[in-house]
Amino acid sequence: MSQSETEYLEGVASKEYEHGWHTDVESGKAPKGLNEDIVRYISQRKDEPEWLLGWRLKAFRYFKMLMEDEDSYPEWAHLKYVKPDLQDISYFSAPKDKAQYDSLDEVPDELLETFERLGIPLQEQKQLTGVAVDAVMDSVSVATTFKEKLKEKGVLFMSFGEAARQHPEIVREHLGSVIPYTDNYFAALNSAVFSDGSFVYVPEGVRCPMELSTYFRINEQGTGQFERTLIVAEKGSYVSYLEGCTAPMRKENQLHAACVELVAHEDAEIKYSTIQNWYPGNPETGEGGVYNLVTKRGICKGDRSKISWTQLETGSAVTQKYPSVILKGDDSVGEFYSVAFTKGHQQADTGTKMVHLGKNTKSTIISKGISAGKAQNSYRGLVKVGKNAENARNFSQCDSLLIGDQCGAHTFPYIEIGNPSAQVEHEATTSKVGEDQMFYCHQRGLGEEEALKLIVNGFCKEILAELPMEFAVEAKELLAIELEGSVG
Amino acid sequence: MPTTLDTSAPAKDRFLSAFEMSNGQALNGKNASISSHREAAIQRFAELGVPTNKLEAWKYTDISKIVDREYTLPLSMNVPDVDASDLDDVLIEDLDAHRVVTVNGRVHNGLSDIGTLPDGVVVSSLADAGANHPDIVEAHYGKYADFEDEAMTALNTAFVQDGLFVYVPSGTAVEKPIYAVHLTVSDADVMIQPRHLFVVEDGGIATIIEMQHTLTDARVFTNTVREAYVGARGNLDHYIGQVESDASSQVQTTAAYHEDNSVFSTNTITLSGEMVRNNLTITPDGEFCESNLYGLYLGKDQMHVDNQTLVDHVHADCVSNELYKNVLNDASKGVFNGKVFVRPDSQRINAYQSNKSIVLSNEANMYTKPELEIYADDVQCSHGATSGQLDEEGIFYLRSRGLSEKRARILMLQAFAQDIVDEIRVDALREHMTHRLRERFASYFDRSE
Numbered sequence: 001m002s003q004s005e006t007e008y009l010e011g012v013a014s015k016e017y018e019h020g021w022h023t024d025v026e027s028g029k030a031p032k033g034l035n036e037d038i039v040r041y042i043s044q045r046k047d048e049p050e051w052l053l054g055w056r057l058k059a060f061r062y063f064k065m066l067m068e069d070e071d072s073y074p075e076w077a078h079l080k081y082v083k084p085d086l087q088d089i090s091y092f093s094a095p096k097d098k099a100q101y102d103s104l105d106e107v108p109d110e111l112l113e114t115f116e117r118l119g120i121p122l123q124e125q126k127q128l129t130g131v132a133v134d135a136v137m138d139s140v141s142v143a144t145t146f147k148e149k150l151k152e153k154g155v156l157f158m159s160f161g162e163a164a165r166q167h168p169e170i171v172r173e174h175l176g177s178v179i180p181y182t183d184n185y186f187a188a189l190n191s192a193v194f195s196d197g198s199f200v201y202v203p204e205g206v207r208c209p210m211e212l213s214t215y216f217r218i219n220e221q222g223t224g225q226f227e228r229t230l231i232v233a234e235k236g237s238y239v240s241y242l243e244g245c246t247a248p249m250r251k252e253n254q255l256h257a258a259c260v261e262l263v264a265h266e267d268a269e270i271k272y273s274t275i276q277n278w279y280p281g282n283p284e285t286g287e288g289g290v291y292n293l294v295t296k297r298g299i300c301k302g303d304r305s306k307i308s309w310t311q312l313e314t315g316s317a318v319t320q321k322y323p324s325v326i327l328k329g330d331d332s333v334g335e336f337y338s339v340a341f342t343k344g345h346q347q348a349d350t351g352t353k354m355v356h357l358g359k360n361t362k363s364t365i366i367s368k369g370i371s372a373g374k375a376q377n378s379y380r381g382l383v384k385v386g387k388n389a390e391n392a393r394n395f396s397q398c399d400s401l402l403i404g405d406q407c408g409a410h411t412f413p414y415i416e417i418g419n420p421s422a423q424v425e426h427e428a429t430t431s432k433v434g435e436d437q438m439f440y441c442h443q444r445g446l447g448e449e450e451a452l453k454l455i456v457n458g459f460c461k462e463i464l465a466e467l468p469m470e471f472a473v474e475a476k477e478l479l480a481i482e483l484e485g486s487v488g
Numbered sequence: 489m490p491t492t493l494d495t496s497a498p499a500k501d502r503f504l505s506a507f508e509m510s511n512g513q514a515l516n517g518k519n520a521s522i523s524s525h526r527e528a529a530i531q532r533f534a535e536l537g538v539p540t541n542k543l544e545a546w547k548y549t550d551i552s553k554i555v556d557r558e559y560t561l562p563l564s565m566n567v568p569d570v571d572a573s574d575l576d577d578v579l580i581e582d583l584d585a586h587r588v589v590t591v592n593g594r595v596h597n598g599l600s601d602i603g604t605l606p607d608g609v610v611v612s613s614l615a616d617a618g619a620n621h622p623d624i625v626e627a628h629y630g631k632y633a634d635f636e637d638e639a640m641t642a643l644n645t646a647f648v649q650d651g652l653f654v655y656v657p658s659g660t661a662v663e664k665p666i667y668a669v670h671l672t673v674s675d676a677d678v679m680i681q682p683r684h685l686f687v688v689e690d691g692g693i694a695t696i697i698e699m700q701h702t703l704t705d706a707r708v709f710t711n712t713v714r715e716a717y718v719g720a721r722g723n724l725d726h727y728i729g730q731v732e733s734d735a736s737s738q739v740q741t742t743a744a745y746h747e748d749n750s751v752f753s754t755n756t757i758t759l760s761g762e763m764v765r766n767n768l769t770i771t772p773d774g775e776f777c778e779s780n781l782y783g784l785y786l787g788k789d790q791m792h793v794d795n796q797t798l799v800d801h802v803h804a805d806c807v808s809n810e811l812y813k814n815v816l817n818d819a820s821k822g823v824f825n826g827k828v829f830v831r832p833d834s835q836r837i838n839a840y841q842s843n844k845s846i847v848l849s850n851e852a853n854m855y856t857k858p859e860l861e862i863y864a865d866d867v868q869c870s871h872g873a874t875s876g877q878l879d880e881e882g883i884f885y886l887r888s889r890g891l892s893e894k895r896a897r898i899l900m901l902q903a904f905a906q907d908i909v910d911e912i913r914v915d916a917l918r919e920h921m922t923h924r925l926r927e928r929f930a931s932y933f934d935r936s937e
Contacts (some may be wrong), residue, residue, distance in 0.1 A: 407863075
């Protein structure tokens with residue numbers, strides 16, 4: 001491992017939540033509140049084409065309907081939190097300097113320093129890790145690397161706003177095709193006010209030469225982030241996308257309601273990995289912390305296509321997300337690998353939906369939940385086999401590990417079978433760390449905390465192995481840090 | 489006088505006005521504790537209304553369309569006549585038991601053959617128990633089947649008239665099973681609401697078999713509530729056979745509560761009916777309890793069967809086992825929602841839950857939701873759910889041994905269902921069920937050939 005990568009990982013592995021500071025970049029910020037003018041303002045600030053504003057407005061009008069109906073707020077999840085006040089949020093903020101940069105040199109030093117402290121030396125990463133980084137700071141992309149190299153292959157990797165201007169035909173065709181704005185409460189909100197996000201387009205037959213990665217960072221006080229990410233993989237292409245997050249410490253609750261849409265055409269494969277480590281709130285009181293209410297969905301549109309979600313969720317006060325796959329093409333494959341770690345007062349209600357529509361479709365769900373302190377961790381999933389999904393196959397495994405006697409682990413799997421040839425298996429277990437395992441570790445000279453780290457890492461191993469290498473190492477460290485203080 | 493529900497009014501109001509009309513006359517039982525619940529229950533029902541599939545608990549089962557029919561409510565004390573020969577047709581052969589027959593939810597003494605019971609054991613109608621054993625009824629009635637969130641339980645509690653009452657005093661073993669034959673007889677569409685109460689005191693042992701039959705082609709809707717109490721070191725073995733007509737629907741709520749070192753086992757086998765909903769809640773409230781839940785559902789035609797189970801581990805050091813199996817043919821629908829709830833501080837719980845389904849036809853649908861909700865860390869809980877077809881390799885093996893395709897498939901299905909039937913510890917009942925299952929499986933293939 002190179003020196004800088006080691007440093008980088010060590011930075012991430014630091015013990016306290018050290019990403020809790022606040023950069024002092026003056027922001028061009030919209031006034032608080034949600035109304036049609038704000039939607040128009042966002043669209044105008046982002047220099048968007050007419051059709052996109054039209055789409056936003058349609059979404060907004062639908063959302064307005066939802067806001068007026070109190071029952072429309074999704075309260076079915078196993079979560080307890082104060083509803084975010086949508087009128088108390090500023091829906092747009094851009095770093096004060098101009099919104100786009102051609103090269104890193106143009107990025108203000110302050111911003112670069114922020115990334116430095118986060119442990120992402122952009123410059124070095126560029127040379128050493130082979131990862132192109134599209135860093136989203138607040139809502140506007142500030143730096144994009146490796147663009148040229150991708151360009152050679154014809155891969156489009158840019159901010160969503162840029163894509164809407166430069167490649168309107170692709171964006172227009174796919175935007176909302178997987179998650180329509182009527183999908184759910186937060187998808188409607190996001191569709192109306194989404195700020196920015198990433199756009200990836202991989203042309204036919206191209207294997208994307210590197211892992212694409214975006215570091216999200218919620219930065220400005222009082223701004224929710226509403227990313228919109230769209231990844232389109234044309235026939236026979238492959239792309240792996242990484243998403244990782246940290247957020248600064250603050251008292252008020254922050255709302256994060258992103259939408260991620262994936263479209264895989266014939267023989268294409270999309271691999272989407274996430275590490276989420278946002279501020280979980282005060283560990284003693286549960287105060288503050290991010291609300292992570294996200295809609296993620298992919299569609300295996302063509303035959304033999306594949307979508308794979310891998311996630312490591314360790315942060316946020318409230319997490320509610322169900323990365324899903326619609327298996328429409330024949331012989332398509334959906335995968336979901338997840339580790340959700342909650343401690344303190346964190347709450348997570350996460351899982352996946354696998355909707356089998358095509359013939360010979362396969363899906364695998366492996367979910368590991370770890371709950372410590374006073375945390376509540378739920379797996380909620382749906383496996384649905386449509387009437388015409390001949391020979392659909394699903395395997396689901398949900399394991400929960402409990403550390404401490406005041407936490408909770410819950411499983412709510414829904415299985416709906418509409419075709420007799422389907423073969424669906426689901427199994428779940430809940431238990432604490434085995435005393436025999438601990439005893440064995442002690443006997444080999446490991447202390448309690450070390451032993452617990454070892455056991456938890458073993459518990460999550462099959463998921464972490466699914467992450468790209470850079471993430472896998474980071475993930476392991478992250479889990480180890482999270483576990484500290486959980487013993488006793 | 490039987491009251492006919494007025495279908496011009498919304499379903500909820502029909503019951504409210506029927507309650508108004510009958511209250512004070514037909515509904516006033518002899519027992520104060522039964523009557524005292526009525527007002528609160530009808531009020532709660534008025535608030536909750538008839539469940540619709542907008543409620544998560546009723547997501548896959550729309551009972552409102554069953555409720556929304558022009559039923560008569562037989563609120564009078566008169567019970568229609570039943571020929572002894574009709575009864576003979578449905579009785580289980582060679583079952584040596586204390587037989588008690590109910591007709592439209594009322595115990596029929598003429599048809600019953602209770603025989604000699606051990607000292608202190610009571611098998612009677614709930615109405616009689618209210619008069620003769622008010623203290624027992626007072627101590628247990630309405631204590632386990634909570635109607636706060638269950639509209640159908642509230643409805644039953646408001647209209648309770650009669651049902652089966654079983655009492656086993658402390659330290660007494662009832663050697664022969666208590667065999668309840670529930671008959672529904674009516675010329676017109678009818679809705680009945682039986683209420684059963686089983687009390688097994690400390691160290692008592694009993695086996696209760698309930699078979700549900702309909703002797704009519706009219707549409708029948710039965711809304712049963714059953715409460716069971718098992719005291720410390722007690723053992724209650726409970727079986728339900730749902731073999732009603734294809735025009736019969738039911739909501740059946742069973743709430744069991746048991747104490748230290750006791751065992752409660754229940755086994756529900758559903759072979760027919762239009763729409764069947766079984767709500768089973770077991771609360772083992774004591775240390776070293778064992779709760780066993782078994783169920784089998786064989787779907788055919790348009791049947792819709794929904795099994796909801798909840799094991800509420802409120803106390804540490806208990807074990808629960810759950811196994812439900814389904815075979816779905818034709819356009820039948822199956823729903824299973826099993827929940828294991830481990831309360832804070834209920835440590836050292838071992839809870840196992842499994843739901844397995846075989847889907848045989850394109851029109852059949854299976855909806856499964858096995859849930860775990862766990863708030864204690866020193867536990868071993870697991871659940872599993874599978875759905876699939878018959879194993880073709882197994883069929884190939886049997887065929888290579890000379891069995892016909894049909895015989896091979898029947899044998900495979902029987903093997904699948906046998907896990908549940910084997911849990912029946914009453915020989916005659918097990919034989920009877922095995923025979924019924926074989927007939928059913930054979931019928932699957934006779935039609936398709």
